[in-house]
């Protein structure tokens with residue numbers, strides 16, 4: 151079935167396109183070289199890392215730290231277990247996200263960011279003001295700042311389902327604790343003072359939540375839920391759909407499907423930590439694929455440093471043997487550049503290399 155003009159498409163969310171069930175419109179079809187592979191890439195387990203053990207003592211701590219080091223080295227991702235967030239809260243977060251996308255179009259559109267500026271919070275269905283030749287992604291998403299608390303635009307947070315705001319608040323607070331632990335563990339790994347990264351991100355570090363909703367697609371071989379990218383964040387905490395896989399990581403130049411452990415949360419290095427660590431931690435390239443049968447949800451939290459701060463490689467990680475790999479840059483400038491480069495399918499980290 152054919153879809154209307156691009157003007158009509160601009161008013162239709164991916165969710166509604168999917169309900170029509172036809173072939174995806176031309177504007178979603180990827181170039182041949184970017185399409186998902188026919189054969190499923192090998193599913194490979196990313197080792198789970200026990201967050202509490204990282205802060206214990208003795209040999210179990212050492213071996214867990216070693217596991218974190220080698221997992222980040224080979225994947226840029228790890229799966230955190232024993233993270234202190236109850237499985238019932240994790241389920242609630244996924245469920246309220248799903249229920250929001252199940253609302254009627256009119257209800258959902260109340261939280262649309264369309265009426266606001268480009269980096270305002272809210273629901274994004276079809277991106278506005280994008281170049282005509284840009285290939286679109288098979289997702290609708292809701293983007294909300296959650297930290298610092300006083301910066302929240304609470305009127306953009308859905309009040310339907312009624313528990314949405316409370317659950318997102320509770321989850322954000324828990325994620326903030328996890329972020330601190332992970333930043334401390336990563337500083338320990340590279341021999342920096344334990345609070346080095348926490349201080350670099352600053353008291354006014356931000357966290358944004360992104361609820362990704364990927365409807366089923368009749369031609370998953372032609373589209374991507376999210377195209378290949380690395381995150382412009384410091385670190386990213388990804389809560390995957392417990393029932394449907396779809397995240398792929400580019401590992402040794404091959405796309406590998408990630409199969410999450412139940413109730414684990416996935417954590418990945420973002421560009422800002424790659425810069426601060428002078429490239430010891432690498433921000434992995436990843437994407438999301440769709441499937442023809444089932445919808446998929448993910449709830450992602452992006453930590454970023456205070457916007458007015460300048461970030462650059464830690465002095466302690468620059469030496470004669472390990473020269474400075476990245477220029478210093480203001481966080482705000484990095485994030486602005488990130489938005490523009492993402493539209494062009496380019497990686498921003500490539501623009502700050504020395």
Ligand SMILES: O=C(O)CCC(=O)C(=O)O
Nearest residue numbers: 360362396397438448450
């Ligand atoms: O849905 C996923 O698994 C990936 C999400 C992601 O990479 C993102 O939102 O940046």
Ligand SMILES: [Fe+2]
Nearest residue numbers: 379380381436
């Ligand atoms: Fe991502």
